[in-house]
Structures are given as C-alpha cells and as structure tokens.
Amino acid sequence: xxxxxxxxxxxxxxxxxxxxxxxxxxxxxxxxxxxxxxxxxxxxxxxxxxxxxxxxxxxxxxxxxxxxxxxxxxxxxxxxxxxxxxxxxxxxxxxxxxxxxxxxxxxxxxxxxxxxxxxxxxxxxxxxxxxxxxxxxxxxxxxxxxxxxxxxxxxxxxxxxxxxxxxxxxxxxxxxxxxxxxxxxxxxxxxxxxxxxxxxxxxxxxxxxxxxxxxxxxxxxxxxxxxxxxxxxxxxxxxxxxxxxxxxxxxxxxxxxxxxxxxxxxxxxxxxxxxxxxxxxxxxxxxxxxxxxxxxxxxxxxxxxxxxxxxxxxxxxxxxxxxxxxxxxxxxxxxxxxxxxxxxxxxxxxxxxxxxxxxxxxx
Numbered sequence: 001x002x003x004x005x006x007x008x009x010x011x012x013x014x015x016x017x018x019x020x021x022x023x024x025x026x027x028x029x030x031x032x033x034x035x036x037x038x039x040x041x042x043x044x045x046x047x048x049x050x051x052x053x054x055x056x057x058x059x060x061x062x063x064x065x066x067x068x069x070x071x072x073x074x075x076x077x078x079x080x081x082x083x084x085x086x087x088x089x090x091x092x093x094x095x096x097x098x099x100x101x102x103x104x105x106x107x108x109x110x111x112x113x114x115x116x117x118x119x120x121x122x123x124x125x126x127x128x129x130x131x132x133x134x135x136x137x138x139x140x141x142x143x144x145x146x147x148x149x150x151x152x153x154x155x156x157x158x159x160x161x162x163x164x165x166x167x168x169x170x171x172x173x174x175x176x177x178x179x180x181x182x183x184x185x186x187x188x189x190x191x192x193x194x195x196x197x198x199x200x201x202x203x204x205x206x207x208x209x210x211x212x213x214x215x216x217x218x219x220x221x222x223x224x225x226x227x228x229x230x231x232x233x234x235x236x237x238x239x240x241x242x243x244x245x246x247x248x249x250x251x252x253x254x255x256x257x258x259x260x261x262x263x264x265x266x267x268x269x270x271x272x273x274x275x276x277x278x279x280x281x282x283x284x285x286x287x288x289x290x291x292x293x294x295x296x297x298x299x300x301x302x303x304x305x306x307x308x309x310x311x312x313x314x315x316x317x318x319x320x321x322x323x324x325x326x327x328x329x330x331x332x333x334x335x336x337x338x339x340x341x342x343x344x345x346x347x348x349x350x351x352x353x354x355x356x357x358x359x360x361x362x363x
Contacts, residue, residue, distance in 0.1 A: 018345065020192055021201075025341075036323070041165050045172030047213075052077055052177060054214050070177060078170060085166065088244070095241035197345070204340040209333040215300040216329075220247045223292055230284055236264075237271055246285075250292065251329050252316055257289050311335055 224247025
C-alpha cells in the first residue's frame with residue numbers, strides 16, 4: 001500500500017507547481033464551502049466583471065479607448081441590473097404568488113378529469129383514492145401558498161441581506177473592472193513565477209468557459225424574451241413567470257426544457273382545456289425548443305464544450321446539490337475546469353514527460 005501511494009505521488013506530484021496548484025485548489029474550495037455565503041457579493045462581482053470584459057474587448061477592437069469602453073459596458077450593466085431589480089423579479093414573484101394561491105382552484109378544475117380515472121382504469125384506481133389524492137394535493141398547495149405569504153412578511157433578515165447584496169455588487173463590479181490589471185498582478189504575486197501548468201489550464205479554461213458563460217447568458221436572454229413575446233401573443237396566463245422559467249431552463253442541458261414543459265402545458269390546459277389553443281401552445285413551444293437546440297446553440301457556441309452527456313448530468317447533480325441554482329448554472333464550466341486540470345496535469349507517464357534516456361534509446 002505504501003509503495004502504491006508513493007508511486008501515485010511520484011507520478012502526479014513530482015513537479016513543484018503541481019503541488020502548489022493542488023494546495024490552491026483545496027484552499028479555494030475550502031473558502032467557497034466555508035465562506036461562500038459571506039463572500040457571495042464579491043464572487044458575483046468577479047463573475048459579472050469577467051463576463052463584461054468580453055464586451056469591453058469587442059469595443060476595443062472597434063477603436064474605442066479603454067475608458068470609454070469601460071463606461072459604456074458598465075452603463076449597460078447598470079441598466080440591465082436595474083431593469084431586472086425593478087421590473088422583472090417583482091413581476092415574476094407576484095405571478096408566482098398568484099399562481100400558488102390559485103393552484104387549489106386549478107386542482108378543482110381538474111377534479112372532474114381525475115374522477116374519470118376509476119371508470120377508465122378500475123383495476124388501478126378507486127374513487128376514494130382519487131378523492132384522497134385531490135384533498136391531499138389541495139391541502140399541500142394551500143400550505144405552500146401560506147408559506148410563501150409568511151416568507152414575504154417575516155423574512156426581514158433575508159431582505160436586509162439581499163439589500164446589502166444588491167448595493168455591494170454594482171460597486172464591486174465597478175472596482176473589479178476598473179482595476180482589473182492591478183488585481184491580476186496582485187494575485188500573481190502569490191503564484192510561482194514559472195507556472196507553465198497554470199498558464200495552460202488558464203488558456204484552456206478562458207477559451208472554453210468564457211465563451212460558454214457569455215453564450216449561455218445570451219441564450220437565456222434570447223429564449224426568455226422570445227418565449228415571453230410568444231406567450232403574450234398567444235394570451236396564456238402567467239406569461240412573464242413562464243418565460244422566466246423557459247429562459248432559465250436552458251441552464252440545464254437535456255433536462256431543463258423537458259421539466260419546464262410540464263408547467264407550460266399545465267397552465268395552457270387549465271386555461272383552455274384540450275383544444276386548438278392548447279395545441280397551438282404545444283406546437284409553438286416545441287418549435288422554440290427545436291430552434292434553440294438546432295439553430296441558436298450551434299451559432300452561439302461555436303467552440304462547444306467537449307463533455308460527455310453523462311459527465312454533464314453528473315456535474316449538474318453534484319454542483320447543484322452543493323450550491324443550488326448557482327451550482328447548476330456553473331456545473332458545466334466547473335466540469336470543464338476539472339477536465340482542463342486533468343488534461344494539463346503533469347505526469348511521468350505523459351509522452352512529453354518521458355526521461356531523456358528513454359528517448360535516446362528509442363532513437
């Protein structure tokens with residue numbers, strides 16, 4: 001066992017930089033797990049500034065000065081931030097509360113359809129089972145509605161925390177974008193001067209993850225906006241709430257679109273029943289998903305993240321379980337980072353790391 005451990009350490013940790021990198025990764029993970037909630041505004045600001053830097057670089061290519069590019073991009077960020085804060089989030093939250101409060105009544109509308117199950121499938125369902133199920137669902141949904149109401153009235157500490165978050169993030173984004181070079185140089189002082197491994201990992205990560213995150217934000221905006229216009233034109237209830245869900249569904253590949261289909265079709269069924277309007281919503285939503293998967297995604301993600309579907313789903317489950325929605329959003333970038341580290345990690349078994357005598361004997 002001791003020989004096995006020594007061989008493993010000699011194979012993967014024979015390089016000083018690999019040891020330093022492993023310590024940095026462990027320290028960073030520990031800081032996120034222990035102080036992630038406290039440092040959330042700073043982490044969010046760094047991520048947003050990283051995303052905004054892509055827009056700054058585009059403006060610089062068109063000949064704008066660094067100062068003007070920074071001012072324009074930061075102004076756009078503040079405008080989007082205020083629009084989400086003052087319009088999108090309050091409206092979506094109000095629609096969510098209204099939907100939860102109306103769910104017991106919606107279940108009552110389904111009651112007649114559910115009571116037909118014992119007649120059509122007498123061996124599987126009894127009338128008493130269906131009535132107990134309906135009563136239980138209505139009680140649970142009523143409890144959820146009361147919970148949402150109590151949360152909105154009795155969550156003063158959380159509200160204060162969100163206010164602090166909302167105030168700090170724009171300020172931190174400003175300073176991170178403005179003093180990017182100084183901050184990078186300061187962080188570089190804690191790294192070894194000769195760091196080819198870290199440079200290889202950063203180049204691969206920057207090329208794939210930056211394109212992925214910026215592309216995913218653009219995809220969320222496009223899919224959410226188009227779905228909102230589509231739902232408004234079709235006249236479906238809770239159009240804003242459903243469009244937010246559809247936009248966020250693109251975060252989780254293979255799963256998100258399928259899961260969000262349920263509330264979209266459920267609202268359409270309750271509003272119109274099985275008819276032409278219901279089938280119109282079904283077809284329109286299906287066309288939107290087809291365009292997203294077959295046109296929008298290939299255009300936006302020109303440099304696709306080369307991960308196996310099993311690896312993507314596993315990353316979503318693991319990081320989503322650790323960090324919730326934020327973990328789901330960053331599951332693929334984090335999985336890509338892990339892949340980049342594994343690909344670049346020095347190993348004595350790697351062809352580039354062969355001993356010189358082996359190369360000379362082979363020649």
